[in-house]
Amino acid sequence: MTGFLLVGGGPKGLDAKLMAEWGFDVVCFDLTENIEKYRGNLSKATALYEIKDPKNYSAIVELAKKAHSKHPFMNAVSFTEWGLLPAAHVVDFFGFRGN
Numbered sequence: 001m002t003g004f005l006l007v008g009g010g011p012k013g014l015d016a017k018l019m020a021e022w023g024f025d026v027v028c029f030d031l032t033e034n035i036e037k038y039r040g041n042l043s044k045a046t047a048l049y050e051i052k053d054p055k056n057y058s059a060i061v062e063l064a065k066k067a068h069s070k071h072p073f074m075n076a077v078s079f080t081e082w083g084l085l086p087a088a089h090v091v092d093f094f095g096f097r098g099n
């Protein structure tokens with residue numbers, strides 16, 4: 001399994017685009033206002049999910065469970081400040097190794 005959950009795709013989704021170009025399957029979670037801004041850069045991404053409230057960690061974990069059942073991933077990461085805590089909650093829930 002080479003999938004990653006990326007919480008926040010960076011400016012215009014370029015983090016997701018780079019990860020996909022490196023050969024990873026990328027499942028993206030991003031804020032409602034960012035979805036349309038970078039959708040065109042995610043042609044290689046596996047899936048894109050919308051986060052309405054980045055502080056509603058239980059809803060994010062539920063969304064991660066749904067996403068994982070359709071597109072298995074082996075870890076969750078974020079390169080954005082707002083995405084660090086949501087990614088950490090997903091890592092904790094699934095028991096992934098973290099830093």
